[in-house]
Amino acid sequence: MDSMKPLCGLLTTTPSRKYLSYVTQEVKEIFGSALAAKVRTLGPSMTRSMHRVAEAVAADPAGCAALTVTGLAERTGTSEATVVRTARLLGYPGYRDLRLALAGLAAQQQSGRAPAITTDIAVDDPIADVVAKLAYDEQQTLADTAAGLDTAQLGAAVAATASARRIDVYGVGASGLVAQDLTQKLLRIGLIAQAHSDPHLAVTNAVQLRSGDVAIAITHSGATGDVIEPLRVAFEHGATTVAITGRPDGAVTQYADHVLTTSTARESELRPAAMSSRTSQLLVVDCLFVGVAQRTYETAAPALAASYEALAHRHRR
Template structure:
């Protein structure tokens, strides 16, 4: 089984999909990944207050073959990274702004690193090809993900691709119902369970469109529905809810798609960029 570059980030991503018992164990691991490294399964059973059988089931639910493989994978991660890299410091209400700057910068840098490490180039290439050949591209996202959806559509428009962002479920459904084979939907949701994104995406697929998911959770309903899934990463903290924590990594995926599309459609993209730049420059210098 191929192990993720950062198993801690992978565990964080699937956390919402776990059973309550498995979530409790996973949260202990996220709080201190080293606890697994230091403990036999019997010792961890005592620390977590759960049975060995529950721990084994949780390890399998997290994508490992069992406790030993989970322990080995986390040990490798701990050896590669500094402890603060695995468990970034949370922000406190009394933190000085110097600490705020350092902690936010570190959290966002780590989100980018984790996203880049688990972004599959082959999957990304297939999405680039589909969008490049699409008649039309709809992008769905609400709240923080809606900002990313707007950013993606603006980028696609800049290189001459027809794209429309939707953060309103009713408008998204209206558009989704009119899509057809050859069209592409990019659905953005940190949790992968947002109804305002899920329902239009399902409607678009029923109409014949291809669905691409950008989500933190590879086991979410959105990931299961999508034809292609691109995984983002981000650690939720007291002052940065999951959706906000993932925004920077979602933007990284969008930027990778944009550059890949600009390369794939270089002649038309270059002409479109020059034409749009000239138009805006004329407007500014009137």
């Protein structure tokens, strides 16, 4: 049993009531930023009228929470049907559910919490301010991604990956580093996984995939050709395909059976998208990995313990 401790502690601990209470409060606090992130992420998928509704609720949750569906339609110059469609696109069954969430957000905003560090990093910022601003943005990115992640899609991707004969992961640049991170984790729990950042090798490997295999493409923009092409090949050869992307309407999703959406904090000259996209991608691949480890626990735990043991001598003096 001792050999299974590394994974047991991670996967089987029952959360306390105090912990659950803390998580519940954190989720409530996440909502405001997550809503704004969703509006940014889903903006390209919205009509102009839907975008007006989404921007209104993100900008003034308290004011919109006080409005009926008719009132919000009048305020935004749209129709009741548009308001309802926007609520559903944002992840709510209907406007009533969105309105309740907005009311909760408004109450939280009035609770006297200290303002966050939200200004962009300036060229002359002291290093202490740089640290504080980056830490805030990283936290915001993780919160937005967690709140916006479709757990049904994640669960389906976990199930396919856990039972896969072979797993190929595609990514270039910063996304390529995330692909390597995921594959080394999967290898340590006994799965056959490869990361590909060379587009030619990615395609030639994708040709070999079949039903029962999984291909995962990681691209923040959703438009990286060197990642889309091998995913397309894998898709056409019958593999189950997964896209991890910041653009759920991006070109990569047309070849994806399952789409896992990431969010990013604001970009600036000194904080390019690759920084925050990497943070959100790492969260998603960690969620995917832990889900797979749960499903394959009987084999994953001893495999992980064996990998720890194999490396232990390198840390001995």
